[in-house]
Amino acid sequence: MLRASQVSQLLQIGRNQVYELARSGQLPSIRLGRTLRFSREGLSTWIKEQQR
Template sequence: MASPPPTVLHAEAAPAVDLLTVPQVMTRLQLGRSAVYDLLRTGQLSSITLGRARRIPTHALADFIRTRLDQEAA
C-alpha cells in the first residue's frame, strides 16, 4: 500500500497583499496628494511604511470605500 503524499504548503497558498503607492490611490480616489496624506494621517486609510516609502494595501482602500459608502447610506 502506498502512503498518501505529504501535505506541502506553498507560498502562493497565502493570500497575496497588493500594495498601492500614494499616486495610485490618488488616481483611484480622484483626490489630490494632500487629501490622501490627510486620510493616512487621521487613520481613515491604513498604510504601511517600507523605509521611506508609504504603501496602502488594496484591502485597506476597499475597507475605506466600504466604510464611506455605509456612512453615506446611514
C-alpha cells in the same frame, strides 16, 4: 501594494489629501522606510465603510 499617487487616482482626490487621511489614521497605510504604501484590500474596505 499601491503608492499614494495610485490611490489618489483611484479615489479622484489629491495626493496630499491621501497623505493627510493616512496621517490621521482614517485611511489604512503601511510605512516602508520613507514611503507609504496602501493595500488593495485595506483600500477596498475603507471605500465600503465610506459608502455607509
